[in-house]
Structures are given as structure tokens and as C-alpha cells.
Amino acid sequence: QKEVEQNSGPLSVPEGAIASLNCTYSDRGSQSFFWYRQYSGKSPELIMFIYSNGDKEDGRFTAQLNKASQYVSLLIRDSQPSDSATYLCAVNVYNNNDMRFGAGTRLTVKP
Amino acid sequence: DTGVSQDPRHKITKRGQNVTFRCDPISEHNRLYWYRQTLGQGPEFLTYFQNEAQLEKSRLLSDRFSAERPKGSFSTLEIQRTEQGDSAMYLCASSLDRQAGQPQHFGDGTRLSIL
Numbered sequence: 001q002k003e004v005e006q007n008s009g010p011l012s013v014p015e016g017a018i019a020s021l022n023c024t025y026s027d028r029g030s031q032s033f034f035w036y037r038q039y040s041g042k043s044p045e046l047i048m049f050i051y052s053n054g055d056k057e058d059g060r061f062t063a064q065l066n067k068a069s070q071y072v073s074l075l076i077r078d079s080q081p082s083d084s085a086t087y088l089c090a091v092n093v094y095n096n097n098d099m100r101f102g103a104g105t106r107l108t109v110k111p
Numbered sequence: 112d113t114g115v116s117q118d119p120r121h122k123i124t125k126r127g128q129n130v131t132f133r134c135d136p137i138s139e140h141n142r143l144y145w146y147r148q149t150l151g152q153g154p155e156f157l158t159y160f161q162n163e164a165q166l167e168k169s170r171l172l173s174d175r176f177s178a179e180r181p182k183g184s185f186s187t188l189e190i191q192r193t194e195q196g197d198s199a200m201y202l203c204a205s206s207l208d209r210q211a212g213q214p215q216h217f218g219d220g221t222r223l224s225i226l
Contacts, residue, residue: 004153034214043202043217044154088153098144098167099215101153 003027004091006102014110019076021105023089026070032092033065033072037085038104044088048074079109113137115218117203123224124193131189132221136205143186144215145178146202147171154202160186190223198225 005024013019021035032051036044048063050056050072056063062075072091076083086104093100116135124130136143141162146154157176159167162183172178175193180186190197200222204215 008151032213036217043200043220046214046216049214090153098156098159098169099154101155103151103153 003100004102006105009106012108013079019079021074021087023072025091027093029093030091034090035074036088039085081109084108117218121222125226129191134203135185140205142206144204148200193225195225
């Protein structure tokens with residue numbers, strides 16, 4: 001089992017819809033959770049981070065964390081074509097210094 | 112805040128040559144990380160510095176790889192006797208030093224191609 005798992009996609013949604021991206025992790029000691037967006041040929045760009053169970057909202061983005069189910073998700077409301085990218089889930093275990101990344105989910109928002 | 116800067120952006124070299132990459136982190140960040148990313152995969156951790164001290168190295172980091180951060184500011188990653196399997200994007204990231212788990216901010220990466 002991989003440490004951080006994501007559906008590779010591609011996930012395709014129409015413009016204006018809600019895109020839902022999911023991630024599961026294996027280490028119950030995980031404490032910090034991050035979502036990065038990566039455009040083709042570019043480096044990862046931090047979108048959201050969440051440390052506590054529940055929801056965290058920032059503009060059109062909502063991160064949801066459920067530590068009991070070892071599950072973290074990212075919702076993108078009112079999806080735009082410019083949101084088309086690969087979304088990487090990353091997890092940090094407490095007192096570890098590296099982040100473990102999933103392979104990413106490719107999202108396409110169709111006009 | 113100019114962000115994390117990496118140089119060069121692209122490097123093409125022949126197998127067996129040595130290459131060196133440079134990373135300048137965000138100025139107030141004293142944690143610095145190196146990752147490697149291949150197509151279709153997420154970044155894989157290579158090594159980490161806190162100030163000038165290299166505190167952790169991944170098993171992925173063979174003895175052909177060496178990283179330094181001599182004055183706790185910029186860092187270099189050197190690959191000796193490059194192999195075709197070294198072809199990848201090499202990413203540098205930095206973060207604040209309050210505790211592990213702070214968000215890491217990435218540079219634009221150095222894309223290495225081995226001929």
C-alpha cells in the first residue's frame with residue numbers, strides 16, 4: 001500500500017461545477033496535510049493546508065480532513081478552466097521532516 | 112519575498128558527467144528540502160537541511176548524490192557520474208522553522224535530461 005494514494009484521474013468537470021479530489025494516507029501519525037496544484041511543466045504551488053479534523057475554506061477551495069478514516073479531500077467550487085492541473089496531496093508525519101506526496105489527480109475543467 | 116529560486120532551469124548532459132544545481136530559499140526560511148519528481152509521479156523526498164545542517168537523507172539519495180548548504184542560505188545538489196535514471200525534475204522547497212509540518216514552498220525546479 002502506498003503511503004499517500006490519490007485517484008490518478010483524469011477527472012473532468014464542466015465549468016462552474018464542483019470538483020472533488022480525494023486522498024487517503026496510511027500513517028496514523030500523520031499530522032499535517034497539504035494540497036498543491038501543479039501545472040504541466042511547472043513546480044507545485046501550495047493551495048491549502050489543514051491540521052485539524054473538519055473543513056477549512058479559502059475562497060473557492062475547501063479542504064476536508066477526517067483522521068479517523070485517514071482521508072483528506074479538496075473541493076473546488078465554481079470550477080474554472082484555469083483550474084485544470086494536477087492536484088497533489090501531501091502528508092507530513094509529526095516530527096518527520098519530509099512530506100510524502102501522492103501521485104496526483106489530473107483535473108480538466110471543460111468550458 | 113522573491114520566492115524559492117533554482118538554477119539552472121534546464122540541464123542537458125551526457126551520461127557519466129557531473130552536474131550541480133543551486134537553490135536559493137525564501138530569505139526568512141531556514142528549512143530547505145530537495146525533492147525529485149518523474150513524470151506522472153509526485154515529488155519524492157531526497158534530503159533536508161535546517162540552517163547549514165543536513166539532518167535527513169532519503170534512501171533514494173545514493174552516494175553519487177551530495178548536497179550542501181554551507182552558510183545556511185543557498186544550497187547545492189551535485190550528482191556525480193550521472194546515469195539515465197537520474198533524468199527528472201529536481202525541486203527545492205523551503206519552509207519556516209517553527210516545527211515540522213509547516214507548508215513548504217517550491218521553486219520552479221531544474222529539469223535534468225541525461226543523453
